[in-house]
Amino acid sequence: MVFPDQGGQLTSFGSANGGEDYGSSTLWNSTIINSGINNGSLSQARLDDMAIRNVIGYYYAGMDEKVLPSVVGATDWGRNVRANHSKLIREHGAASLSLLKNTNGALPLNAPSSIAIFGAHAGPVIAGPGTGFTVTGVPDTYQGHLAGGSGSGATPFPYLVTPHDALLQRAIQDDSMIRWVMNDTYSDSTEWTVTGGTTGFGYGTSAAPSFENYVVDMEVCIVFLNAYSGEGGDRSELSNAEQDTLVTTIASNCNNTMVVINTVGARVLDAWIEHENVTAVVYGGLLGQNSGYSITDVLYGDVNPSGRLAYTIAKNESDYATGVCHTANCNFKEGVYIDYKYFDAYNITPRYEFGYGLSYTSFAYTNISIQQTASINGSHASGTITVGGREDLWNNVINVTATITNSGSVSGNEVAQLYVSFPDEAEQPIRQLRGFEKVSLDQKESTEVSFPLRRRDLSYWDVVAQEWAVANGTYNFTVGASSRDLRLAATLVINTE
Known part of the structure; x- marks a missing residue:
């Protein structure tokens, strides 16, 4: 369900036909909606879809079949719903x-x-x-x-x-x-x-x-x-x-x-x-x-x-693609080269890179393996359009595995990260995060981590065709402890023909 922020809706039918499901009672009152249905600005099918999306969560949770708790006042502290929170x-x-x-x-x-x-x-x-x-x-x-x-x-x-x-x-x-x-x-x-x-x-x-x-x-x-x-x-x-x-x-x-x-x-x-x-x-x-x-x-x-850091910490503020903007209108021109992708593209050394984080123990990475689990037919996804895009974008097509060993003296948790580099034809950032797995290991214990990849994970947006596409060529897969601490590497040639 698409729900706008306060003041985010600016039109009646442009918003509805653009996918908004819950909105302003001023822009969507009965008179306006009926007028839109009558003059063709809004279809009955779209209105029905909006209504269904508004109540689907209620029925999905089985709320129509359950006895709901009584309602208490905002200042009634007698009911403790926090349990072990x-x-x-x-x-x-x-x-x-x-x-x-x-x-x-x-x-x-x-x-x-x-x-x-x-x-x-x-x-x-x-x-x-x-x-x-x-x-x-x-x-x-x-x-x-x-x-x-x-x-x-x-x-x-x-x-x-x-x-x-x-x-x-x-x-x-x-x-x-x-x-x-x-x-x-x-x-x-x-x-x-x-x-x-x-x-x-x-x-x-x-x-x-x-x-x-x-x-x-x-x-x-x-x-x-x-x-x-x-x-x-x-x-x-x-x-x-x-x-x-x-x-x-x-x-x-x-x-x-x-x-x-x-x-x-x-x-x-x-x-x-x-x-x-x-x-x-x-x-x-x-x-x-x-x-x-x-x-x-x-x-x-x-x-x-x-x-692990969810963003890059730069050495200098000027190292970021876009500085602090002090005006109402800001020009963000970095495109897809956001955060670590920008630092990689321009070979800027960060203070601490994306995905970085130390432990009181240490971990070793071994035995990377890649298996193509399904064929990739055609350069562009062609399945039925559904929530999130074409259905075949979400098919698992590749599985990458690696072995992680706690080589230190105390138990700890490691976050293994998978990065993928596309063929030059795709004109993509040097590497992109495509999976991470957190594992808990006692000292000297080992385990295998697995990264299943969907067709979408290997796709780029073809602006000409206006579809997600898979490029033919060699894909590089690296597994490591951060975006710059990459311990294992392997390649796979993908042919969509």
Whole structure:
């Protein structure tokens, strides 16, 4: 069913005949619809199709045969429908985090004697955990722990566990000393000196609060950063000067500085990523109500990180195909060369490529195999047109397999990725993701991953014929841990004649 966003429908019959099924009562009132039927602007068959699509979900779910629960008021908290959602949110949050840097095995933590945490993102916002509803955009950074979206993506948490909450619990459990400055630009005017002494670890938490004082002699320093965006307003920056200064200030005084980032979209890291004292970086999206637990689970190794970047992190903002647009009308001219496809086409070295992510263990790739499981008849798909295109586009025609082995010392999850390169005739990007499989392996365990490919996966859009086409020639198949860490390769010649 096609459902437009608020204000997205501009015409009555152009929208209906273009495929829209649910729309504006102003543009689709009874008078207008009847008039359209009578003058031929809208067919009865199309109207019937729209009606069916509006109710098909109701019948598909068997709602016409089931006893529905009673309706409760918006402020009635007596009914708990969350079941084990809290547990799942914590698990999925941790699973989504990507470990981008881990110098000399700085992570996972092992009951450190002292921890200092920094940044507004480490703790709660002054009033929360809700952010209020807005469709007019939000600031580029959030002055509290960012764990949910805004606008139509707003997340009304029943509670929010911040990194400070979770780390404090862990510090109590491990008998660690913990300090915090939960602000991005904190400064303290108090002069605090001891003749012949220091403001370091020996003074515990009685040292005058400041970035510089709270890092002295700390075993671990963790800086928390975020980047925010919401409905009605895009981000105006891909990095933030205040937050980057915070990282460099801490790293210049603490030789084991770790950075945790939760962001809406890509965040450039090069102001500090190569700093010798930045030993680890954990990177992710917005993790929900148990965000602090999810982050701490990864930091302490209760969960082996397995998140993989869903976009490229560039070294410089100018490396992206399109920069930040500050006008109402933006010219996006990159065509199909989006994200990693653009970086590949122009041989640009990213900071962290699409699909990248480290683990606390290691994985080996062996034994790639390709089998054509069905013939590909004709260069263009010719099946009956159905939902999503011609029916034969969805026929499985090739299967690629590879063996993944956990070659490290702890159990972990690997995300094997399949990329396909087309013959030159197709004029396609250098490689395109066509499958990924996540596998959980104990140490020294192996398994075979399989990537079934449909005709659509091997097709390109023929603008002349206005059909999906398969090019004749040699296709290259590569399997690896990211778009640039490709471990296995094989080829297959496809002939559609």
